[in-house]
Amino acid sequence: MSDSRSPSAWSARWPLFAAIAAVCIGTVYGFAFFTPLTEDARNQMSLLYGAMFWASALIGILMLTMITRLFDAGWAPIIRRSWEFLLPALPIVILLGVAPLALNPSIRHAVWEWTSATDHAIHAKSWFLNEPFFLGRIGFYVIVFGGLGWALRHWSFRQDSDRTAGHTHTLHAISAAGVPVAALTLTFLAFDCLMALSYHWFSTMYGVWFFTLSIRLALSVTVILTHLLSTRGWLGGMLNQAHRHVLGCLMLAFTVFWAYISFSQYFIIYNANIPEETFWYNIREIDAVTGEKSQWWWVSMFMVFGFFLLPFILLLFYRTKIVASRIVAVASLIFFGGLVDLWWNAIPRKIHDHSEVGFHVNDFLVPQLGLDLLSVVGFGALVFAIFLRTARNAECIPIHDPRISESLEYHE
Amino acid sequence: MNDHSSQDTQPRREERVFGVACSFRSVAEIFHAAERIRDAGWKKWDVYTPFPIHGMDAAMGLPRSPIPRVTLLGGITGFVTGCLLTWYTNSFDYPLIVGAKPYWSVIYPFPVLYECTILFAAFGTFFGQFIFNRLPRHHHPLFDVPQFVRVSDDAFMVVLEVSDPRFGNPDKAYDFLASLGGQDITLVRD
Numbered sequence: 001m002s003d004s005r006s007p008s009a010w011s012a013r014w015p016l017f018a019a020i021a022a023v024c025i026g027t028v029y030g031f032a033f034f035t036p037l038t039e040d041a042r043n044q045m046s047l048l049y050g051a052m053f054w055a056s057a058l059i060g061i062l063m064l065t066m067i068t069r070l071f072d073a074g075w076a077p078i079i080r081r082s083w084e085f086l087l088p089a090l091p092i093v094i095l096l097g098v099a100p101l102a103l104n105p106s107i108r109h110a111v112w113e114w115t116s117a118t119d120h121a122i123h124a125k126s127w128f129l130n131e132p133f134f135l136g137r138i139g140f141y142v143i144v145f146g147g148l149g150w151a152l153r154h155w156s157f158r159q160d161s162d163r164t165a166g167h168t169h170t171l172h173a174i175s176a177a178g179v180p181v182a183a184l185t186l187t188f189l190a191f192d193c194l195m196a197l198s199y200h201w202f203s204t205m206y207g208v209w210f211f212t213l214s215i216r217l218a219l220s221v222t223v224i225l226t227h228l229l230s231t232r233g234w235l236g237g238m239l240n241q242a243h244r245h246v247l248g249c250l251m252l253a254f255t256v257f258w259a260y261i262s263f264s265q266y267f268i269i270y271n272a273n274i275p276e277e278t279f280w281y282n283i284r285e286i287d288a289v290t291g292e293k294s295q296w297w298w299v300s301m302f303m304v305f306g307f308f309l310l311p312f313i314l315l316l317f318y319r320t321k322i323v324a325s326r327i328v329a330v331a332s333l334i335f336f337g338g339l340v341d342l343w344w345n346a347i348p349r350k351i352h353d354h355s356e357v358g359f360h361v362n363d364f365l366v367p368q369l370g371l372d373l374l375s376v377v378g379f380g381a382l383v384f385a386i387f388l389r390t391a392r393n394a395e396c397i398p399i400h401d402p403r404i405s406e407s408l409e410y411h412e
Numbered sequence: 413m414n415d416h417s418s419q420d421t422q423p424r425r426e427e428r429v430f431g432v433a434c435s436f437r438s439v440a441e442i443f444h445a446a447e448r449i450r451d452a453g454w455k456k457w458d459v460y461t462p463f464p465i466h467g468m469d470a471a472m473g474l475p476r477s478p479i480p481r482v483t484l485l486g487g488i489t490g491f492v493t494g495c496l497l498t499w500y501t502n503s504f505d506y507p508l509i510v511g512a513k514p515y516w517s518v519i520y521p522f523p524v525l526y527e528c529t530i531l532f533a534a535f536g537t538f539f540g541q542f543i544f545n546r547l548p549r550h551h552h553p554l555f556d557v558p559q560f561v562r563v564s565d566d567a568f569m570v571v572l573e574v575s576d577p578r579f580g581n582p583d584k585a586y587d588f589l590a591s592l593g594g595q596d597i598t599l600v601r602d
Contacts (some may be wrong), residue, residue, distance in 0.1 A: 143548065267519070267523075271511060271520070273512065316480075317481070411466040
């Protein structure tokens with residue numbers, strides 16, 4: 001029993017998860033690169049979807065790692081070490097999921113319509129939306145996220161062996177510089193990989209929406225992962241009620257913040273009522289030809305009631321935040337809601353046809369939903385394999401962090 | 413042990429008693445004393461320390477604060493008030509179309525609704541704590557106890573209040589506190 005709880009027993013299993021990842025991502029690659037392109041590039045979108053889902057969660061984890069450093073959060077050290085184990089997955093997920101789609105010209109033209117568009121809207125934005133700059137930016141995202149993750153791990157892991165408290169100050173400095181850099185990088189990643197899928201539409205709040213989604217996903221992954229590690233892994237006897245409480249409070253705060261940002265984006269566009277902005281919401285509510293509510297309407301309603309209202313009400317209660325099974329249940333709901341939010345943002349698009357309005361919108365319920373989930377499972381297994389493999393390089397908690405005893409004895 | 417004759421222990425005639433206080437010298441002592449007072453079934457008593465002691469809530473058997481419920485009630489009241497305000501002004505009393513939006517829906521006045529929710533929830537919290545803390549209060553009987561000033565420095569004080577049904581008479585409270593290892597046992601006059 002005690003043997004299976006040891007870090008080495010856990011991290012020895014990384015090849016198993018790497019194999020699962022290889023099979024799942026390989027299948028998704030097969031559909032992405034060896035099936036004919038449609039106008040909505042739905043098979044290719046599965047690869048982008050799975051990668052962006054985990055990129056989002058890992059960006060949230062990167063931000064939480066730096067923010068808890070900056071605020072010197074006393075509760076954080078034992079949890080932050082797990083975040084540090086996850087960080088190397090972020091550039092790899094973008095490299096495996098986004099870069100191949102962007103580098104293949106015909107797939108690039110289908111997924112990112114603007115790369116083959118010639119209308120005035122694209123002409124006016126071409127100083128930013130041009131293919132060489134786009135590809136260069138994706139490389140830039142990989143380098144920035146990879147570099148920040150490396151620096152945050154490197155000094156933290158070194159502290160385990162050389163017991164130098166000064167590394168904590170180095171990490172403060174890295175985080176202080178890293179937060180604005182990562183904030184801009186994640187904003188442009190969201191613009192390039194998601195908002196630009198519909199290049200006529202624009203929202204200045206899109207980057208903040210992506211940030212709030214990222215933090216919500218990061219917290220839900222953290223709650224589920226630390227619960228697993230405390231019941232079956234190396235955090236047994238360390239993670240306590242107060243850690244769950246603080247994570248629960250953050251989940252509540254970012255549930256409200258996500259709703260605030262998502263609603264504000266909707267509200268500003270609704271109020272201004274300009275067709276070049278409102279179409280983006282229209283295709284997520286109504287069938288353009290019949291004017292009836294489409295499948296996406298029900299997805300939208302789930303976002304309002306299932307991804308905001310239900311977690312919000314549940315998280316108001318103190319006991320939801322401290323009872324392990326309840327907070328894991330809410331974290332799972334938020335994890336699922338994140339999947340839906342990404343579907344809702346990435347998938348709907350106009351498909352041109354001969355109807356009187358000239359287009360229809362692709363449906364939500366299509367067989368490729370299964371491929372999307374396979375992609376999420378594949379990239380999830382990859383992230384977990386990298387987590388386990390990185391865990392071999394350091395202590396499972398930062399034993400010489402100046403705040404380690406405060407974190408172990410954290411109290412509400 | 414029960415020699416109270418040399419101390420200021422007995423209430424004088426016509427005098428109201430707030431409770432009996434005693435001091436402890438360390439966190440561990442007061443922590444265990446609190447657990448034993450809790451286990452003896454006391455309800456009206458309190459602990460005064462120079463700094464917060466982690467785990468003291470549980471050692472004293474304190475329940476969660478009722479104030480979050482007042483906050484929630486305030487929030488719901490605020491949301492309903494916001495709905496009524498926007499519906500009454502824009503749809504009922506003086507129906508007005510603004511920006512091609514409906515007279516009333518839950519969307520266009522949402523900023524008003526959530527601002528009202530937050531405002532009333534804050535009122536609920538603020539006035540809730542006023543009521544539950546019995547504020548405003550300009551004086552407290554403990555301010556007349558000379559040892560009490562050391563609570564802001566190095567003393568840990570327990571006060572058993574006379575309003576607790578277990579209090580009985582001061583002598584019983586004295587003996588109980590003495591059995592817990594309390595020192596400087598003093599009568600607190602109201």
